[in-house]
Amino acid sequence: MDGIAKCPVMHGAVTSNNSERTTNKEWWPNQLKVNILHQHDKRSNPFEIDYNYREEFLKLDYFALKKDLIDLMTDSQKWWPADFGHYGPFFIRLTWHAAGTYRTGDGRGGAGTGAQRFAPLNSWPDNGNLDKARRLLWPIKKKYGRNISWADLLVLAGNVAIESMGGKTFGFSGGRPDIWSPEEDIYWGVEKGWLDNNRYSGKRDLDIPLAAVQMGLIYVNPEGPDGNPDPLASAHDIRETFSRMAMNDEETVALVAGGHTFGKAHGAGNPDLVGLEPEGAPIEQMGLGWKNDHGSGVGRDATTSGIEGAWTSNPTQWDNGYFDLLLNYDWKLTKSPAGAHIWHAIDQKEKHMAPDAEDASVKVPTMMTTADMAMKLDPKYKLISEDYYKNPDKLSENFAKAWFKLLHRDMGPKTRYLGPEAPNEDLIWQDPVPKGNSKFDIQKSKNLIIDSGLSISDMVETAWASASTFRSSDMRGGANGARIRLDPQINWEVNKPTKLKKILEKYESISLETGASIADLIVLGGSVGIEKASGQKVTFLAGRGDATKHNTDAESFAVLEPCADGFRNFQKDDYEVSPEEMLLDKAQLLGLTAAELTVLVAGLRSLGISHEGHGILTKNTQILSNDFLTNILDMKYEWRHVSENLYDGIDRDSGEKVFTATRVDLIFGSNSQLRAISEVYASEDANNLFVNDFIAAWKKVMDADRFDV
Numbered sequence: 138m139d140g141i142a143k144c145p146v147m148h149g150a151v152t153s154n155n156s157e158r159t160t161n162k163e164w165w166p167n168q169l170k171v172n173i174l175h176q177h178d179k180r181s182n183p184f185e186i187d188y189n190y191r192e193e194f195l196k197l198d199y200f201a202l203k204k205d206l207i208d209l210m211t212d213s214q215k216w217w218p219a220d221f222g223h224y225g226p227f228f229i230r231l232t233w234h235a236a237g238t239y240r241t242g243d244g245r246g247g248a249g250t251g252a253q254r255f256a257p258l259n260s261w262p263d264n265g266n267l268d269k270a271r272r273l274l275w276p277i278k279k280k281y282g283r284n285i286s287w288a289d290l291l292v293l294a295g296n297v298a299i300e301s302m303g304g305k306t307f308g309f310s311g312g313r314p315d316i317w318s319p320e321e322d323i324y325w326g327v328e329k330g331w332l333d334n335n336r337y338s339g340k341r342d343l344d345i346p347l348a349a350v351q352m353g354l355i356y357v358n359p360e361g362p363d364g365n366p367d368p369l370a371s372a373h374d375i376r377e378t379f380s381r382m383a384m385n386d387e388e389t390v391a392l393v394a395g396g397h398t399f400g401k402a403h404g405a406g407n408p409d410l411v412g413l414e415p416e417g418a419p420i421e422q423m424g425l426g427w428k429n430d431h432g433s434g435v436g437r438d439a440t441t442s443g444i445e446g447a448w449t450s451n452p453t454q455w456d457n458g459y460f461d462l463l464l465n466y467d468w469k470l471t472k473s474p475a476g477a478h479i480w481h482a483i484d485q486k487e488k489h490m491a492p493d494a495e496d497a498s499v500k501v502p503t504m505m506t507t508a509d510m511a512m513k514l515d516p517k518y519k520l521i522s523e524d525y526y527k528n529p530d531k532l533s534e535n536f537a538k539a540w541f542k543l544l545h546r547d548m549g550p551k552t553r554y555l556g557p558e559a560p561n562e563d564l565i566w567q568d569p570v571p572k573g574n575s576k577f578d579i580q581k582s583k584n585l586i587i588d589s590g591l592s593i594s595d596m597v598e599t600a601w602a603s604a605s606t607f608r609s610s611d612m613r614g615g616a617n618g619a620r621i622r623l624d625p626q627i628n629w630e631v632n633k634p635t636k637l638k639k640i641l642e643k644y645e646s647i648s649l650e651t652g653a654s655i656a657d658l659i660v661l662g663g664s665v666g667i668e669k670a671s672g673q674k675v676t677f678l679a680g681r682g683d684a685t686k687h688n689t690d691a692e693s694f695a696v697l698e699p700c701a702d703g704f705r706n707f708q709k710d711d712y713e714v715s716p717e718e719m720l721l722d723k724a725q726l727l728g729l730t731a732a733e734l735t736v737l738v739a740g741l742r743s744l745g746i747s748h749e750g751h752g753i754l755t756k757n758t759q760i761l762s763n764d765f766l767t768n769i770l771d772m773k774y775e776w777r778h779v780s781e782n783l784y785d786g787i788d789r790d791s792g793e794k795v796f797t798a799t800r801v802d803l804i805f806g807s808n809s810q811l812r813a814i815s816e817v818y819a820s821e822d823a824n825n826l827f828v829n830d831f832i833a834a835w836k837k838v839m840d841a842d843r844f845d846v
Contacts, residue, residue, distance in 0.1 A: 227400065238355060582653050744759075
């Protein structure tokens with residue numbers, strides 16, 4: 138045997154992209170992948186099983202940590218020197234880009250998990266050289282260990298940076314636990330190359346749920362759409378992208394101006410001299426990427442975005458310099474040393490120039506990007522910019538609030554906030570809910586629900602419709618608040634508005650008699666229905682409140698409307714994504730495992746819950762049973778394709794059609810992973826297991842938004 142033949146074979150791990158091993162993904166690229174329900178397995182978490190980060194954060198010496206961060210701001214390191222001797226702008230960008238991936242479409246992205254440490258985010262072109270910012274924070278993370286997560290530290294660093302340079306902040310909440318592996322199943326776009334763009338249709342209609350304009354960008358291309366330096370076209374992209382991040386025009390201008398008050402962009406030289414991103418870099422670079430062979434590669438020789446220059450003459454000081462320069466100079470389109478489109482002021486005075494990044498005695502021209510020029514040339518943005526220029530205190534206040542919103546939008550309601558600097562003010566984007574009454578007579582309420590004439594399916598489906606709006610991605614939605622009574626939810630097609638309004642009238646009447654919130658009664662009604670169908674007790678947690686239209690931003694809740702809900706066999710239209718993939722996506726947003734998904738779909742079908750009646754594979758919808766699974770797995774039936782999303786179940790002996798079902802229904806028999814789980818629950822000895830697991834999964838969804846307890 139030669140030397141190579143003697144080497145051990147790695148039977149379990151593929152360690153190289155050049156591996157000749159063929160995986161299931163290559164064999165069956167179109168097979169439904171259940172991986173999204175297996176994210177963040179506890180086995181990947183290095184902490185002990187009972188580790189609770191939120192409890193650990195409360196033990197943190199918070200102000201000592203802040204002091205260490207303040208000291209770091211001016212502790213310039215030779216291996217990555219601070220521009221202007223201050224890391225503040227660098228950490229603002231770090232925080233901005235950690236939080237800035239948030240999107241309203243599905244609530245994913247944002248700073249809530251520390252995902253910037255992992256691929257693909259750690260290697261996006263827009264995150265160039267932020268690997269160095271995280272490495273600068275490592276000594277502080279090392280010092281405080283388990284008491285501060287990377288997710289919180291990445292956010293707090295930018296907050297402290299603003300304060301250290303004289304800016305105003307609105308507060309900070311901790312409590313973001315870290316993840317320990319990439320969130321590989323988040324949809325960031327279909328493109329295969331960095332900065333590619335294949336996400337628009339029509340005139341410039343951005344695909345849902347995306348917010349960024351190109352693969353590998355956080356927001357918009359600062360040079361203009363796809364690099365086209367057209368400020369008005371850039372304004373269109375900015376408005377669309379920022380609105381999908383829950384920002385209005387005033388918040389957008391405040392964020393752009395406030396963020397660009399600090400620091401500089403880097404485009405000192407030929408971008409071809411910049412090496413591979415962190416995930417592609419050689420092992421000896423120890424997780425760092427973008428090694429730059431232009432000059433020293435750092436400081437004034439750094440190349441990141443390709444854009445070069447500071448926006449203001451005081452890049453480490455909060456002031457009104459951004460608007461002073463933007464509005465009072467005329468600008469001409471030029472190019473940076475790296476070849477990127479930038480704008481320079483015509484006949485700029487030396488007093489308005491910026492210091493060189495390494496030598497403050499040297500003055501260099503400031504610049505604006507095409508996106509900045511949009512703040513001056515778009516009519517609506519211009520009016521806001523002029524207002525902020527005349528009223529700098531208003532800019533300071535609005536920037537602080539918009540910045541806080543950017544950093545905390547995905548944290549959910551204020552009841553989740555932790556720490557001494559968490560603000561007390563209620564903000565409408567936090568979806569505030571008045572405190573509920575937990576002292577009402579539960580048994581009397583149950584009796585009134587039983588006597589109301591509501592069917593089991595009425596009670597269960599209404600509770601599901603209310604609670605299943607919850608998204609674990611940004612902690613929005615859920616049963617608390619009973620916003621199913623309000624616009625827009627009361628008129629969503631999936632909720633069968635005409636029928637729903639009659640059901641709600643009965644709950645409203647019971648509420649007046651018992652003092653219970655309608656939110657509690659809706660969930661309690663679901664419990665009553667399941668108890669009647671199963672003969673088992675369903676525990677109930679009281680105390681939900683009822684939101685009003687005044688503390689409900691109807692426009693922001695519109696994005697929660699499901700275009701598909703496989704649990705109810707609802708499909709609003711035909712989409713490029715299959716119904717079963719959309720089912721998995723919703724299950725993941727609800728925080729469900731594959732087993733919980735299986736038992737919930739099966740249980741809801743057994744109770745007759747299906748939008749158009751397909752998939753009801755039982756003769757008795759008054760009993761919570763595993764009939765759906767026993768029949769979907771039974772070889773007695775042959776399934777024949779009828780239309781895009783409909784199948785007939787044919788009795789093999791008689792040839793008669795017995796059932797109809799959808800792709801969502803059939804996936805529990807066709808997908809090997811889901812079938813394996815279905816077989817457990819369909820076994821003859823599994824009825825108690827099925828009922829118990831259904832009730833547990835049901836409770837999980839009903840109480841998912843109870844952050845107040």
